Amino acid sequence: MKPLHSRRFGRHWVVALAASLVAAAALAEVGQIKVAKGQVSVERNGQALPGQVGMLLESADVLRTGADGSVGITMRDNSLLSAGPNSILSLERFEFDPTTSQGRFDARLQRGTLSVVSGRIAKQAPEAMTVRTPSAVLGVRGTEFVVSTHD
Amino acid sequence: MTSLLRHVAALALAALLAACAAPQGSVVLLPDKDGKNTAVVVTQGTQQVPLTQPYAAAHLTSGGPQAYQSSAQEVQTTYAAALAARPLPPAQFTLYFVEGKDEFTEESKKIIDGVFAEIAKRPVPDVVVIGHTDKVGTDVFNDALSRQRAEVVRNALLARGIAVDKVVTIGRGKREPVVPTAEGVAEARNRRVEIQVR
Numbered sequence: 001m002k003p004l005h006s007r008r009f010g011r012h013w014v015v016a017l018a019a020s021l022v023a024a025a026a027l028a029e030v031g032q033i034k035v036a037k038g039q040v041s042v043e044r045n046g047q048a049l050p051g052q053v054g055m056l057l058e059s060a061d062v063l064r065t066g067a068d069g070s071v072g073i074t075m076r077d078n079s080l081l082s083a084g085p086n087s088i089l090s091l092e093r094f095e096f097d098p099t100t101s102q103g104r105f106d107a108r109l110q111r112g113t114l115s116v117v118s119g120r121i122a123k124q125a126p127e128a129m130t131v132r133t134p135s136a137v138l139g140v141r142g143t144e145f146v147v148s149t150h151d
Numbered sequence: 152m153t154s155l156l157r158h159v160a161a162l163a164l165a166a167l168l169a170a171c172a173a174p175q176g177s178v179v180l181l182p183d184k185d186g187k188n189t190a191v192v193v194t195q196g197t198q199q200v201p202l203t204q205p206y207a208a209a210h211l212t213s214g215g216p217q218a219y220q221s222s223a224q225e226v227q228t229t230y231a232a233a234l235a236a237r238p239l240p241p242a243q244f245t246l247y248f249v250e251g252k253d254e255f256t257e258e259s260k261k262i263i264d265g266v267f268a269e270i271a272k273r274p275v276p277d278v279v280v281i282g283h284t285d286k287v288g289t290d291v292f293n294d295a296l297s298r299q300r301a302e303v304v305r306n307a308l309l310a311r312g313i314a315v316d317k318v319v320t321i322g323r324g325k326r327e328p329v330v331p332t333a334e335g336v337a338e339a340r341n342r343r344v345e346i347q348v349r
Contacts, residue, residue: 034238034275034349054275070236074349078241084232098281098321099294115233117240135175136211141190143183145202146230149176149211 030094031057031075035082039066063089065112077103079119079129087112092132096121105129113148116140177229179208179221241279242269244346247339248300262346263307269348270313277349278318280305285341286325286334298322304344 033040033055040051043062049055051063051071063071065087072082077096083089088110096103101124107116109131122129122140129140133149182205183189190203198215202208208221227234244266246259270276282297282304301320308318328341 032275032277032349034273035236037236070232072236072238074238074241078347078349080238080240082233082236082238084230084236087233098279099323100326101323113230113233115230115237117237133176133211135195135213136178136216137194138178139192139194141192143189144181145179145191146181146226146233147176147178148229150174 028058029056029076030059030061030091030096031073031079031081033057033071034074035070035072037070038068038085040064040069040071057091059091059094061091063087063091075105075119077101077105077119077121079105079121080115080117081107082115083109084113087114089114100124103128106132108132109147109149110134111149113146115144115146117144118142175211175213177208177210177221178202178216179206179226181205181226238349239273241347241349242266244348246304246344246346248342248344263311266308266346266348267311273348276317278308278313279321279347279349280308280318281321281323281345281347283323283327283329283341283343283345284325285336285338286328286332287337288325290324293324294322296322297324300342300344304346308346 033051033053036051036053041064042049042051042055042057043064044058057073063083065071065083065085067085070082070084072080074080075094076098081089089112090108090110092108093104093106101120103121105121105128114131116131118129118140122142126141127139131138131140131147133147138147178191178193180189180191180202190201193200193202193209193216195211195215200209200216200218206221206223206226208219209216210219244262246262270278280301282299282301284293284297298320301322305318305320309315328338329343330338330340332338332341
């Protein structure tokens with residue numbers, strides 16, 4: 001790596017600034033539905049939206065699957081969460097700085113079955129990711145596990 | 152067996168049944184592909200059970216987590232649908248930069264072909280381009296440089312037809328070297344760009 005010429009460096013700052021503005025605009029997205037089968041809905045601000053492949057997810061979204069439903073999501077930190085039938089999964093809190101990998105991810109399985117592969121947030125700081133059920137808190141040190149909970 | 156022993160055995164069995172009487176769910180640690188640093192700590196109230204081995208498991212009960220050993224078969228029975236819905240893991244590619252140059256080598260062009268093959272496998276692909284530097288210079292300098300390297304790769308992907316909104320760039324600066332070095336050390340293997348197809 002060689003020191004960049006100062007004028008070029010100035011131009012790069014503009015590019016960097018533009019990139020961070022794009023990042024800020026995209027900050028509301030915490031993940032995306034990559035797999036959906038059967039009945040899947042996403043509750044956001046009190047509204048139930050159909051959960052379709054490609055849908056972008058936001059912090060505080062609640063995913064619900066029907067008796068024939070299942071859903072798989074990829075989070076911005078590469079965490080993979082997938083829920084089986086009759087499940088309720090809340091993305092309670094998701095914060096992620098892609099430059100430092102620091103963040104916070106709290107998910108809650110209210111009901112049903114869930115498979116988890118943790119991502120960059122848990123890798124960076126093992127205390128930074130939890131999955132809760134109505135009766136338990138799971139501290140995620142990495143990487144793959146499954147959890148089920150009944151009403 | 153004396154009647155006292157029978158009594159004790161019956162009580163122990165009753166206690167065990169009571170603990171299992173109200174199963175509220177379960178947790179099973181799965182084998183990790185890397186086979187290291189994998190664990191889940193299950194907490195209910197003041198009771199904790201760490202799961203650290205493949206298929207180590209806990210029943211969640213009103214009496215706290217009850218450790219047990221699960222199996223691949225049990226996991227498949229209970230979690231088949233959830234596991235079948237798991238998204239494809241991100242596919243990773245790495246391009247190395249010739250010092251002071253932005254153009255791709257022949258090798259790198261082949262890697263880009265691999266990126267497009269992965270994109271074709273996925274119904275809603277998105278691509279993350281992550282630039283890295285070696286440990287020469289400050290964080291501010293390297294953050295900007297790593298983002299610039301990522302932009303170069305992003306532009307190459309855009310030139311080959313990926314939609315603009317499908318590619319994001321990240322500059323990790325010098326935080327994640329492949330080859331650990333002291334500050335200020337120039338190391339070609341750390342000057343790289345990772346492409347993740349998700």
